[in-house]
Each structure stands twice: as structure tokens, then as C-alpha cells.
Amino acid sequence: MTGTFALVRLALRRDRLLIPVWVLGLAGITLSTASAMDELYGTQALRQQLGVTAGSNPAFLAMLGPIHDYSTIGGILAWRWGVFGGLLTGLMAMFLVTRHTRAEEETGRLELIGSTVTGRHAPLAAAVAVSALASLLIGLFIALGLVGLGEDAAGSFALGLAFTGVGWVFTGVGAVAAQLTESARTANAIAGGVLGASYLLRAVGDAAGDQGPQWLTWLSPLGWLELVKPFADDRWWVLGLSLLLTVVLVGVAAVLVARRDLTAGLLPTRLGPARAPASLGSAFGLAWRLQRGMLLGWTVSLFVLGAVYGAVARAVEDMLNANPALGKVMSQLGGSGAIVDVYLASILGIIGLFSAIYVVQATLRLRAEEAEFRAEPVLATSVRRVSWVGSHLVFATLGVVVVLAAAGLGAGLVHGARVGDVGGQVTRLVGSALAHVPAVWVVAGISLLLFGLAPKLASVSWAFLVVFLVLGQLGPLLDLDRWAMDLSPFTHVPKVPGADLTATPLVWLTVVAVALMVVGIGSFRRRDIG
Incomplete structure (x- = not known):
């Protein structure tokens, strides 16, 4: 782990514009949406009508998930923006991790850094720390902003930390994907495939109804964001699932990084034929x-x-x-x-x-x-x-x-x-x-x-x-x-x-x-x- 703090500082310096854009952008969009919801559903009658109709219809369940609390603007916000906000947070997290791990190896910069007094796990630890910090800031800014708008503090922090949980999980997914392949592009494709599967599992599980496989939602980190039920039950223990899976994934990545050569991936690159096919002549x-x-x-x-x-x-x-x-x-x-x-x-x-x-x-x-x-x-x-x-x-x-x-x-x-x-x-x-x-x-x-x-x-x-x-x-x-x-x-x-x-x-x-x-x-x- 030697040199981790220095690499964190280096990553923050390199991303001194990128990270603020992600953090402030996602937080600002969420808070602006909350203000718009307040204007659109300003009365309890409108909110109750929304809850009765949208809360049980398979079409909106597949698109946006269930609405657990329609009596507050925060609850409607969690329903209307939660899935898409979670998707963007997950994308940010996996891109940040790949950028500071596999991409650095692929360009040869990590080899130069590794020739100094730097531990084998330091680059991975620094990338995970930066991504986790960015995800945490998104959650905190959303929570504090909603409290400032007059929403319930417990629900606001439950929603904000649910976003953070998605970011942390895909920090771990990105860390594992970076160990599997030699290419940053392929690592992002693997992590993106997991994110897409998470969205699909959530959509199928949410739309299934009482007689269908609703348990599929529990297999999706994006589904966990909904299952926290911000502003309704505030089920804090669901956040523990995100934290537990993050720890497991980061732990797996830490083990894998020590079992492979620098610049190599655990999935072997398939050797091509001795003679290239004619199609590669153009x-x-x-x-x-x-x-x-x-x-x-x-x-x-x-x-x-x-x-x-x-x-x-x-x-x-x-x-x-x-x-x-x-x-x-x-x-x-x-x-x-x-x-x-x-x-x-x-x-x-x-x-x-x-x-x-x-x-x-x-x-x-x-x-x-x-x-x-x-x-x-x-x-x-x-x-x-x-x-x-x-x-x-x-x-x-x-x-x-x-x-x-x-x-x-x-x-x-x-x-x-x-x-x-x-x-x-x-x-x-x-x-x-x-x-x-x-x-x-x-x-x-x-x-x-x-x-x-x-x-x-x-x-x-x-x-x-x-x-x-x-x-x-x-x-x-x-x-x-x-x-x-x-x-x-x-x-x-x-x-x-x-x-x-x-x-x-x-x-x-x-x-x-x-x-x-x-x-x-x-x-x-x-x-x-x-």
C-alpha cells in the first residue's frame, strides 16, 4: 500500500475538473428535479392520484420502479429519478476506476510509477478511494440539498446514501473488471455489461407483479436503491448490502491484482492464427x-x-x-x-x-x-x-x-x-x-x-x-x-x-x-x- 496517498493526490489533480462536473452535475440535476416535482405535484390530491395509478402499473414499474411514498416530494423524486440517477452514478464510478487502473497500465504509465517506491496494491487502492469519495460526495450533496429544500432529513440521507451505495458497488465492479483484461475498453465493456444486466433485472423484477419473479429486483444493485425505500420505510439495512458487496468485490480485486503480471489480464488473450485471414488485408x-x-x-x-x-x-x-x-x-x-x-x-x-x-x-x-x-x-x-x-x-x-x-x-x-x-x-x-x-x-x-x-x-x-x-x-x-x-x-x-x-x-x-x-x-x- 506504500504510495497510496500520493497516488490519490495525483488522481484528484488529474480529475480536478472531471470529478466536480460529475458530482455537482448529478447533485444539481437531482435537486432541480425535486423543485420541478414540487410544482407538478404541489397538492396531496395530485400526489395520492399519482400513487394509486403509477404505483401498481407494470409499464411505469418497468420504466421507473415502484413508488413507495407519494405523500412527499422526496418520495416522488426517488421514484422519478432514482433509476436514472443510479445509472449515471454507476457509470461515473466504473469509468473512474478503469481510468486510474487498467488505462494507466495500458499506456505504460503505471509501469513507470511501479518502478518507484510504490506498493503493488497502491494504484488499485487509490483508484477505489477516489471513486468511492466521488460517490460519497454525490450522496451527501443530494442529502444536504434536499434537507435545505425542506424534505425529511432521514429520507434525504437515505436517498443520498442509496446513490452512494450504487456508486460504491460499481467501484468494486470496475476494480474487478480491470483485473480481467488487458484493455481498458474491454474492462469498461465488462463493467457496463454488469450495469446493463442490473438495470434489466430491476425492470423485470419491478414489472413482474405479485405473481411474478419480484425477487429479481433483489439481485440488482439498482434495485437496492429502490428497496431502501427513502421517505417511506428508510430501510437502512439495505445499504449494508451495497457496502458488503463493495467490500467483497474490492477484496477480490486486491487478490487478483497480486496474481497477475503488470499490464496483463487474468483472462488470457487468445492467440490468433499463424497467418491472418484475407479480410484483415483492408x-x-x-x-x-x-x-x-x-x-x-x-x-x-x-x-x-x-x-x-x-x-x-x-x-x-x-x-x-x-x-x-x-x-x-x-x-x-x-x-x-x-x-x-x-x-x-x-x-x-x-x-x-x-x-x-x-x-x-x-x-x-x-x-x-x-x-x-x-x-x-x-x-x-x-x-x-x-x-x-x-x-x-x-x-x-x-x-x-x-x-x-x-x-x-x-x-x-x-x-x-x-x-x-x-x-x-x-x-x-x-x-x-x-x-x-x-x-x-x-x-x-x-x-x-x-x-x-x-x-x-x-x-x-x-x-x-x-x-x-x-x-x-x-x-x-x-x-x-x-x-x-x-x-x-x-x-x-x-x-x-x-x-x-x-x-x-x-x-x-x-x-x-x-x-x-x-x-x-x-x-x-x-x-x-x-
């Missing part, structure tokens, strides 16, 4: 080899997620018909039209945002190849820069078409089977899902632009994605000005099914995306590699 073939695993994983994941949401589509109609206030909120989020179509438009909007994560990962593969000195040998051959960038961009732009089509197919198959119109529902929901493609292309364009102009800032693409998520999910509730909402490309996507599909905004989004990509490619052609 830039496109190499890009396919690098991108295919991620594309397959996202396709399967969003197909399953679409099927889960499609399974509860019909159940939303009775709930929203019984509560005009909720129908108004859902219309703000998903457009106008039939109630079920409004719900489907809302969940497809969420899935569209999720697919943008894939696009950022696929685009930033360019930066990973460059930073890890694998791009330079490729470009030293007859491969042109435009061909190299374009080969990866194909999988970012066309890959998202496959991913979104899979999500629409999953939702259409399940929902169509329930309403007796599989063919019709598959066609309309696949088409509705694909309507989000131009907006996701804009995200790809932003990522490519940053890669071309300022490669060291390419990771800022994730910040844009978080902003788009907040604008999409909370913008109507926060009553933001129209110009602010229009900053998100997803705001301009027609809310289909339910609304008329107009081509004009999709064409303009495509034009913007192409312009961003062209500028990004042109900038990359003019700058030095590295």
Missing part, C-alpha cells in the same frame, strides 16, 4: 474484427430491453386513462396520440439514448487505437487516413441502425403477440425505432469532431450524451426554455408511433451529422498522429 476488415463483438453485444441487449418494455405496453393504457395528470406528463415526454403509442414513443426515446452509448464507444475506438499506438503502424502502410476513419465510422453509423432495429423488433414481437398483430407491430415499431437514427448520428458526429480537432478531449463526448439524457428525461419536468430543449438532437425526433412522421427534422439532423463528420475527418487529416 482497413474495413480490421475495423470489423475490432467492432464486431461490441456490435453483437449491443444488438442482443437492446433486443431484450425492447422485448421487456414491449411486454408491458398495453398495461399503461388503464393507468393513464385513470390519471389525466400523468397522461399530460407522458405526452410531454413522448408526444401525442393513443396512450399506448405515447408510452411506446417514450420508451423508444430512452432506447435511442442508450443506442447513442454504443455509437460513442464505436467512434472513440479511433482514439483508443491512436492512443495505444496501433493506428500509426496501420497508417504507415498504403491505408489512407480517410479510409481508416471511414471504416470505423461505418460501424458507428450503420451499426446503430442494426441496434435500433433489434430494439424495435423485440418490442414489436412481444407487443404484437399480446395484441394479436405481430406483423403490423413489428413493422411500425422497427420504423419508429429507426426514426432516432439521425439524432444518434449527430452524437457520432460530435464524437468524431472532437477526435479530429482535439483528440485529448474526445472523451468529452460522454458529457454531451449525459446532457442529452437529462434534457430528454427531465427537460419537460424542469420547464426548460425551448431553446435549451432544442440543444438535444433527440428533441427534434418525431414522437412516433403516435405522432406524424415528418421528414424535415430528420433530414436536417442528417445534414448536421454529416457536416460534423466531414469537419472531423478533415481535421484528422491535418493534424499529427498521437
Whole structure:
């Protein structure tokens, strides 16, 4: 453990802007949402109506989880923002751990640090400490802010520490994932897969009802955030599950880090054949080899997620018909039209945002190849820069078409089977899902632009994605000005099914995306590699 404190100071110095943005951003969004909820549900009558209708409907249970306390703004906040806030906290934690462990090994910096008076466990301990501290600050700022807004202190701290618990668990998940593979990208993919599985288990368990497998929620760290029941029962002992799992995961990571060589992963890298296949003779073939695993994983994941949401589509109609206030909120989020179509438009909007994560990962593969000195040998051959960038961009732009089509197919198959119109529902929901493609292309364009102009800032693409998520999910509730909402490309996507599909905004989004990509490619052609 020698040198741990010095490495903590180094990590905090490197992330002196990144960590405050995460902490203050998540805390600020949560508190702003609480203020918006106070305006939207200012009377006990409205809150009681919300609790009766939303608390038992499978559709909202799958999207947001159960509402345990509808008599207070804090309880409604925990229901409306808890799952999404927990997702973002978990993402922050796993990224921080990977950044200061596996990424440092991959670039060779940790080997230099290890040649000084530094213990074998010090880098891992420092990364875990920094991530755990950031998660704790998020929880404390949320708790103190809610108390300042007049909410119950016990419930406020229960909610804040529930966010912290999610962050701590995925600190441990990230620590273990960093020991398994040689690549920071793969480590993030493993940890992200665990986070996605946690979300899916929670959605299935929450929507199951009294006769279904509700116990699945107990298998999810995101489910534990709900099961703390802030402002209702304040079950503090559930926080102990997060703490216990964190200790176990960090302990496992500490054992594993001592059982492997520096820069190596416990999962052995599979040796390739003695002679490369003909497909690797081109830039496109190499890009396919690098991108295919991620594309397959996202396709399967969003197909399953679409099927889960499609399974509860019909159940939303009775709930929203019984509560005009909720129908108004859902219309703000998903457009106008039939109630079920409004719900489907809302969940497809969420899935569209999720697919943008894939696009950022696929685009930033360019930066990973460059930073890890694998791009330079490729470009030293007859491969042109435009061909190299374009080969990866194909999988970012066309890959998202496959991913979104899979999500629409999953939702259409399940929902169509329930309403007796599989063919019709598959066609309309696949088409509705694909309507989000131009907006996701804009995200790809932003990522490519940053890669071309300022490669060291390419990771800022994730910040844009978080902003788009907040604008999409909370913008109507926060009553933001129209110009602010229009900053998100997803705001301009027609809310289909339910609304008329107009081509004009999709064409303009495509034009913007192409312009961003062209500028990004042109900038990359003019700058030095590295």
C-alpha cells in the first residue's frame, strides 16, 4: 500500500475538473428535479392520484420502479429519478476506476510509477478511494440539498446514501473488471455489461407483479436503491448490502491484482492464427474484427430491453386513462396520440439514448487505437487516413441502425403477440425505432469532431450524451426554455408511433451529422498522429 496517498493526490489533480462536473452535475440535476416535482405535484390530491395509478402499473414499474411514498416530494423524486440517477452514478464510478487502473497500465504509465517506491496494491487502492469519495460526495450533496429544500432529513440521507451505495458497488465492479483484461475498453465493456444486466433485472423484477419473479429486483444493485425505500420505510439495512458487496468485490480485486503480471489480464488473450485471414488485408476488415463483438453485444441487449418494455405496453393504457395528470406528463415526454403509442414513443426515446452509448464507444475506438499506438503502424502502410476513419465510422453509423432495429423488433414481437398483430407491430415499431437514427448520428458526429480537432478531449463526448439524457428525461419536468430543449438532437425526433412522421427534422439532423463528420475527418487529416 506504500504510495497510496500520493497516488490519490495525483488522481484528484488529474480529475480536478472531471470529478466536480460529475458530482455537482448529478447533485444539481437531482435537486432541480425535486423543485420541478414540487410544482407538478404541489397538492396531496395530485400526489395520492399519482400513487394509486403509477404505483401498481407494470409499464411505469418497468420504466421507473415502484413508488413507495407519494405523500412527499422526496418520495416522488426517488421514484422519478432514482433509476436514472443510479445509472449515471454507476457509470461515473466504473469509468473512474478503469481510468486510474487498467488505462494507466495500458499506456505504460503505471509501469513507470511501479518502478518507484510504490506498493503493488497502491494504484488499485487509490483508484477505489477516489471513486468511492466521488460517490460519497454525490450522496451527501443530494442529502444536504434536499434537507435545505425542506424534505425529511432521514429520507434525504437515505436517498443520498442509496446513490452512494450504487456508486460504491460499481467501484468494486470496475476494480474487478480491470483485473480481467488487458484493455481498458474491454474492462469498461465488462463493467457496463454488469450495469446493463442490473438495470434489466430491476425492470423485470419491478414489472413482474405479485405473481411474478419480484425477487429479481433483489439481485440488482439498482434495485437496492429502490428497496431502501427513502421517505417511506428508510430501510437502512439495505445499504449494508451495497457496502458488503463493495467490500467483497474490492477484496477480490486486491487478490487478483497480486496474481497477475503488470499490464496483463487474468483472462488470457487468445492467440490468433499463424497467418491472418484475407479480410484483415483492408482497413474495413480490421475495423470489423475490432467492432464486431461490441456490435453483437449491443444488438442482443437492446433486443431484450425492447422485448421487456414491449411486454408491458398495453398495461399503461388503464393507468393513464385513470390519471389525466400523468397522461399530460407522458405526452410531454413522448408526444401525442393513443396512450399506448405515447408510452411506446417514450420508451423508444430512452432506447435511442442508450443506442447513442454504443455509437460513442464505436467512434472513440479511433482514439483508443491512436492512443495505444496501433493506428500509426496501420497508417504507415498504403491505408489512407480517410479510409481508416471511414471504416470505423461505418460501424458507428450503420451499426446503430442494426441496434435500433433489434430494439424495435423485440418490442414489436412481444407487443404484437399480446395484441394479436405481430406483423403490423413489428413493422411500425422497427420504423419508429429507426426514426432516432439521425439524432444518434449527430452524437457520432460530435464524437468524431472532437477526435479530429482535439483528440485529448474526445472523451468529452460522454458529457454531451449525459446532457442529452437529462434534457430528454427531465427537460419537460424542469420547464426548460425551448431553446435549451432544442440543444438535444433527440428533441427534434418525431414522437412516433403516435405522432406524424415528418421528414424535415430528420433530414436536417442528417445534414448536421454529416457536416460534423466531414469537419472531423478533415481535421484528422491535418493534424499529427498521437
